[in-house]
Amino acid sequence: MTHFDSFGLAPRLLQRIAEQGHTTPTPIQSRAIPEVLAGRDVMGLAQTGTGKTLAFGLPVVHLLSAQRNRPAPKAVHALVLAPTRELARQIESTLGTLTRGTPVRIGLVVGGASVHAQSERLAKGTDILVATPGRLIDHLDRGTVSLAHTRFLVLDEADQMLDLGFIHALRRIARMLPHGRQTLLFSATMPKLMAEIAAAYLRDPVCIEVAPPGRAADRVEQGVHFVPQGDKARLLESYLAAHRSELALVFARTKHGAEKLMKLLESWGFAAGSIHGNKSQGQRDRALAAFRAGELKVLVATDVAARGLDIPGVRHVFNYDLPNVPETYVHRIGRTARAGADGRAVAFCAPAEMDELRAIEKAMGLRIPVVGGAPWAGAAPAAAQAKGQPAAAARPARPRRPARASAPRRAA
16 A cells, blocks of 8 residues: 555545645555454554554544444543553654544543543543553552453553563453454564463454564664763763754663763753653653754653654764663664654763673674774673673773764764
8 A cells, every 4th residue: 555545544534644744654554554444453563663653543543433432431442552651642642633623532541640630531431542551550440441342452562561561560451351352562573572462462463564673763874982981971972062953862771870961961051851760740741842842952861762752853862871671772763763864873882881782783683883982802791790700901902092073974
């Protein structure tokens, strides 16, 4: 299918997606939408930024719009589960745009917001409920929502829900859903536990894979810069200074580290903000809104922003700290090169992070090009250091240190 009007979607839906500038469906949309409309369970594997929300959103909204019965009090017709508040809010916003002017009612339940206010809205009945697993469990325990008549279940970014330990919550939720529901599971990677999830949730699913699991977006220009841990901040300064007018997303490993780095960048004159688990939902929303509007040029974040941020203007992603989970790297750099744009991702690798770098390259099946410094020789594995074993002095393979002047060339 090369055009959205070939799917048989309602004219009002076609008008909405045209207003958003969508003309040609992406590969995951082309293959998933007809299967969902045909009533099939779907397992969709596609790299981040390929349009998975519309792949399930368009057919579900179309099918719900065609039915005449309103949801009963506390009932939910379609349930969309997402791992993070940010992703859930983004999905709710996209679906809200699609349903504008229709009787389809969208609901959102996530942490960091009033449970009482959410309960009052749920009491009226919801056509499509977007939720994080933990907050949904809270409402199920309180009896403020019922899944007994849910026709559709969507698991978005299912692999991250497993990474975040939601497996037990997912099992509890599954037991409260009708057996005859239609289930759609979307993920960018395929961890081993996914087979268990698929067996428990899906019935004779069609598997759609439009990119190998673990593969990064094609339009992201990747690079690795070898740098001592203590020199990372100044190196980041030189990169950011070379592209002051462009949006940059910086990933740190810890909440404390992200906040400290953000304040340092502010002291150096950068319009910077941060989002992490120690921020309230209001603070996170305001920072994201300012970043999206270009009021902030640099956003320092932990992995709460690794998925769910769809900001086409992000041109640069900096992995200030390499992630412990290789697949997380793919999601991080997928925050750039959105909507067909180009982007660049640079990973900063200190001596103690060589194991993480090797794991990332192995997961992606490629060697990340070196854009600065030289691979560290004699870097002791982190496990050996944790056991108190003597470590060889880490040193570059060649006597070369990253310099502030060696800022990267502008991405094409």
